[in-house]
Amino acid sequence: MKQHDLHIYNSLTKTKEKFTPIHEGAVGMYVCGPTVYSNVHLGNCRTFLSFDLVFRYLKHLGYKVRYVRNITDAGHLENDGESGEDPILRKARIEQLEPMEVVQRYTVDFHTTMAKFNAHPPSIEPTATGHIIEQIQIVEKIIEEGFAYETNGSVYFDVLKFNKTYEYGKLSGRNLEDMIANTRELSAQTDKKNPQDFALWKKAEPQHIMRWPSPWSDGFPGWHLECTAMSTKYLGDNFDIHGGGMDLKFPHHECEIAQAEACNHISPVNYWMHANMLTLNGKKMSKSTGNFILPDDMFTGENDILSKPFSPTVTKFFMYQAHYRSILDFSSEALEASEKGFNRLMDAYRMLDNTETSEKTSLDITSWRKSCYDAMNDDFNSPILIAHLFEAVKFINALKEGKETISTEDLKLLKQTMHDFLFDVLGLQNVAGENSQDGEKLTGAVELLIELRNQARANKDFATSDKIRDQLAEKGIQLKDGKEGTTFQLFNNV
Template identity: 70%
Template sequence: MTSLYSNQSVTLYNSLSGEKELFKPILEGNVGMYVCGPTVYSNVHLGNVRTFMSFDMIFRYLKHLGYKVRYVRNITDAGHLTDDADEGEDKISKKARLEQIEPMEVVQQYTIDFHNILQKFNCLPPSIEPTATGHIIEQIEIIKEIIDNGYAYSENGSVYFDVLKFNENHNYGKLSGRLLEDMITNTRELTAQSEKKNPQDFALWKKAEQQHIMRWPSPWGDGFPGWHLECTAMSTKYLGEKFDIHGGGMDLKFPHHECEIAQSEASNGQDPVNYWLHANMLTLNGKKMSKSTGNNIFPAEIFSGESPFLTKGYSPSVARFFIMQAHYRSVLDFSNDALLASEKGFNRLMEAINLLSALPTSEKSSIDINSWIQSCYDAMNDDFNSPILIAQLFEAAKYIYQIKDGKASITQTDLEKFQSSIHAFVFDILGLEDLNIAAESNSDKLNGAIELLIQLRKEARSNKDFATSDQIRDQLLELGIQLKDGKEGTTFTFS
């Protein structure tokens, strides 16, 4: 690592050990990070967005420190059954049946929605975004290895992982802290489990019934892969059999991530991940978010304000700021009041930042800028503690106003360092956007678009196409933009 910030030491909370640990990558200067992506059968919900936004912030910070990060986040486009179980209908196939379209039309529609929403929240794209259906061959090969090693069995065209056999030499449950004995005791006998030797066994490959559209040939017959297997195949293909960080929502810790560990250990003999990171859930007005109860909100509703839970719309950057004000491992309650408070805080911070370039300088600094900068790094080095970082940024806002009012002083050198550091933490690491700059940019784009229409109208008039000329003028007027023809040409005003 050659970054100016490479002397920083990061500690992170490892779900596997239940403790904060000093981060040491497998390959110095490089980080391999895998995050479980969405199952694209519906619009991405806000809880998922929080997870992806949290890991976007982590991705940004590691890059800022000078690490070369390979960030892999998958798209699940097959194999994820209803209720996250081994029985039932494929979520994407079910949506396709209800909408009377092809499953891959569902995948395309909601993958585009997912990308659009994350782009609005200013999330960086991952280094690689593999799909489950693009890695069927790799999944079949892993199943063969697990069978050869004695930890899986085929039954009636399906293949199941033998949890009891695996647990003889390994520890199934070490990530979630569950004991297999307790799982066995608490298991309810479910229907359609007769193929399994034990209820705890999970599917690596499922036989496709006649009506199942999404199917692939395999040594065990036509079928589709198990949901857990997909992430094992895609993470190890692009990051190796052992990699640094695996992230996802807290709800994936069991069984999904637990099964990923078991699959890797059963196929190649080693735990695949050094550090397991889990983002916590969002609640809405103190209650769990749920589509079935109506206690739910989608990101697009936040932007438009068209929700019974909101009094107005909010910018994506304000919503992102709200999410960054809580630690990624803590439960965060979403409410209109909380968003209003975040909007005020966000505007206050941006107003202070916009004063930076006009601050007066002196021969001496009365503020220890180096100490403040390190306090920001200390916050992020402590398991990516964004709320503590934001508290330090508001401390910086206080300094800015003190300097502006002549109650504190700063040298030109310190001011430049102060300015670059604030911009790095606010825009590069937290991923916030200055709404004033965005508004100016949009204004420039609008003006350019109107000038283009004026030019097209001028050409239409020159060609005696008065119908098109009048249409441009009248439709712009309907949008509140009035054209005025004069000796110097055509100008416009907003009415």
């Protein structure tokens, strides 16, 4: 496959651009990882799965990829990391743990969850606490360059001075003069010269546990600093791709650009990529508002939002049916439709093992294969790719019915292409779809028993009702009564 066919939507230029790596055949990619103070929620997972798709496809094209994704474990203050309470310390206080116990617990949870989704681990997973020295060195360099100042033990980035030489706001499209006008009434706050200035180093208050010595005070680094330090350390002052959630574009990524340009006098990233939100009930998934669902609650069915459990691979398939830059709304109906579609794909893929061949093929397999690559080369357009895979499903079903024909060579190419995109690129697992026809029979049988149980309950025959429930439970099938009726789930289904 020609590597130069790939085009990526660049958030910096707001256009799709032909992807040309800095070093031929190699790609450096940095993605902002989780702040590990709670279980990773499904909205976070969508971002990481979006870049797992990018990582997988770049490797599939033959690139050598160094994928760096950080762990934020240093603890930062809320409200852009400059005021409020450190969420890691808050969790440590509530649960009476050391901050690093909190970090360890939720780092393990993050890794376990991403493994369930069959996401590849990054090439390097650096931590903020492991790179305090590098962060201090960057602050010293920015001060030396004249773009930062120290006040009462804290160091702030001078945005107004920076903007005289560079352009602050070019990624998010924000105008500094407008920002100043909107925050003029806050000009008397804190130790900052201007409200737009952001912290590079914060002096720790006496109650702040996580602290490190620096030339300015015992304190901790600003939120934005760690990503500049770790991305440039492992990928260089200028690298190919930087990714993250759409909500990080401003201020986090904007400040990353400013720090790197002030320090190294070069734009740090050639292609900025941003994954959009996963919404729940039409609202952004967020830990702070409580509008979220945890992956394990979804996999087990232990939640009040979904009608039944959904496996990690079906959930992943559901996410990839929307483009990574589009908002995706989460609903039980959409997941059920994805599950049916996923099973159809897996059934069709398995049929290829028993497909009879002919002298000629009635579908242009080479052209169809190219359309799959064209979709992914168009800014990783997974929904269009999936649509092409369903075209193959129709063809495979027609082959089974004897309505289409395929040669031995084309059958081999079709099967290889299906395998490459289903498992190597999309990273799906052929588990939820295994024995799906048997699964449909099981579902039908259990639904019949649920109907008989409902009749028994209506007749006040509670002995029969309880017997059906209890004997199903003994077989590993749990009934769950809810407002929408009775559903069931299998024990240990994950």
